[in-house]
Amino acid sequence: MTESTRLTAWRLGIIFGALLVVEASVRSGWISTFFLAAPTRAVVVLWEQLLHGKALHLTLITLYEIAACLVIATIFGVLAGFFLWRYKLIGTSYEMPLAALFSSPIILAYPIFLVTFGRTSAAVIALSSIFGLIPIIMNTKGAFQNVNPILLQVGASMNLSRKQLFRHILVPAVAPTIFSGFRLALTYILKSVLGLEYVAQVGGVGMWLADASYKFEVEEVYAGLFGTIALSIMFLYLINRSESWFRK
Helix, strand or coil, rough: CHHHHHHHHHHHHHHHHHHHHHHHHHHCCCCCCCCCCCCCHHHHHHHHHHHCCCCHHHHHHHHHHHHHHHHHHHHHHHHHHHHHHHHHHHHHHHHHHHHHHHHHCCCCCCCHHHHCCCHHHHHHHHHHHHHHEEEEEHHHHHHHHCCHHHHHHHHCCCCCCHHHHHHHHHHHHHHHHHHHHHHHHHHHHHHHHHHHHHHHHCCCHHHHHHHHHHHCCCHHHHHHHHHHHHHHHHHHHHHHHHHHHHCC
């Protein structure tokens, strides 16, 4: 058994072990079902809602918003990061304001976006894209900035064209750092999208969680949480697969 397989087995064992403890605690009455739903019941409720309820439609809305935010943040973030690296004076000038903007509570500006775009998915996408944009810009700039000069010298010694140098030297070298930015961006985008859906009742899984919590539907709340975890795992898997493809 390889090291990665053992680590995966340990992780899964700890997760399923914790879920079994929660399941036993709820089933035996140690924990009230008013506060916590049994994991098996949450999974059953999630499956029923996907098949016969509103969960599938709301999940598709959330998927669309997250995917749109990731695409916007990726395109503009990578281009902006490359531009700030290419023109070092501009990059140095804007590095501190970007870091300050990233640490500021941008989420508090959601009323402005709701007024501008209305209570629609456009408002969620516009604001949440900012959360994903900044880490991708900063990671892209840092990735190009920290490329080992020896790699470029090796490419030049092999008489590679600028296009070949970019594709075969720069892209594999910067890919790990840029994709780390993608993962960080996904984390903030998920929080922003679900948070805005929850607070502003725009639609999607966040609105489903808000409605369930207001009605004290504990099993639906935990079903929605399991659904959001599944969405996170799916997007992280796609990002990891994309990184493997770029590094080939």
